[in-house]
Amino acid sequence: MSATAPPAHWRRMRERYRLLGSRCETCGATFFPTTKVCPKCRRKGKIAQVEFSGRGKVYSYTVIHSAPKMFEQFTPAVVALVQLEEGPMVLSQIVDTDHKELKVGMEVEACFRKLFEQEQSGIISYGFKFRPVNDHWGKYYDNKDI
């Protein structure tokens, strides 16, 4: 069964849609993907669901020129390890940018995209990817002629 088949899609759907992870209420550690047990607190740990803010920084990245079948159309594609501001490390494609503009430490935010399609007639899997942060849009409200 492929990774995009309906059962696999359904199991991971909510965490992909909303960037849901886990937090240990005992020690405060955060996890993505979700976990049932805190590796540090073990049976003393209390795991709760958390929705991450989606903000983070590029920890490291690579540019893929020869991609697996479902991702061929995206080449050259940027795949990065993004460290979320809450701590967990997430593997994701970076979109809306040229790979030449990418830098380690760059601020990124989660956006909602198509992840893969199971051929033309199959299920479409959606979820988070990341794009560079732009926090400068506040200036438009100070300009009367927007």
Add this chain to the structure above:
Amino acid sequence: MKVGIVGYGAYIPKWRIKAENIAKVWGQDAQTITNGIGVHEKSVPSLDEDTATIAVEAARNAMKRANGVKPSEISAVYVGSESHPYAVKPTAVTVAEALGLTPYVTAADTEFACKAATAGIQACLGLVKGGYMKYGMSIGADTAQSAPGDALEYTAAAGGAAYIIGGDGVLAEIEGTCSYTQDVPDFWRREGSLYPKHAGRFTGEPAYFEQIVKCSKSLMEKLGTKPSDYTYVVFHMPNGKFPLKAASILGFDTKQVTPSLIVQKIGNTYSGSSLLGLAAVLDRAKPGERVLMTSYGSGAGSDSFSITVTDQIEERRRLAPPVQYYIERKGYLSYSIYAKNRKLFRE
């Protein structure tokens, strides 16, 4: 009870193609085309963007502005589009799930060419005013299709806007709405067809102008208002010319239309068009100013809304990016990359 817009949000994909790059491919004169339609470039979705992703981005911006509204308090989600990703499987369920509104929520996709989402706003108004729910959401989003070489290729664009309707925390009150609908063969797409068809001679007078003008007039008559009572007027924007002509027929000034006339820079975002125009107006309107908005959907019909901005607007609009930010956030594509993104190459 005052009912109206509690939150609104816009989204436009980053990519653009210039009219001159389309004209070059088909051996047409770009200057003649842009003079004729008043559209210089249009937005193009990325390979991984579709109506569902655009709807989610717009809806998330609307949630930011609906300060304090909990996802569990939104009990209806309608997504209006003519480019839903599935023929059968609602876009609205994906949006509801991505926003955390599930499971106690009614969700449905609406379809009425470019006015499907204003029909959704009317449904939300009824549900909220009837006391069935606290808040409802309607989203208009499209990745509009056009056959390669067709005149529509210069305008068929991608984008969307979301509106949360409620009676608590209203930033723009909707004082009245009405509709005007007839069976007109101006534009259609049959099941299984990739691209829409249009019947040129029906597009203007019997379709767009008839519905927009009669619907707007009818609402103003009902409410006892006149064009000079409104600071802004927003119409569906199939091109840069039609909204200006409709305004002049109704007795509105060009100045009342231009703040919403975003079609020149991003093209016709179909179900998103009039709603993105309204969002651009809400991004700048002052408390107490009034807005008349009339959508248009081929086939054909219009929904008119009379809106008064409240004093909550100034603080709340700052909570999400304005339409102008999305217009200026852009990168240009060649026709060949555009063709790849729009899947014009088929196996």
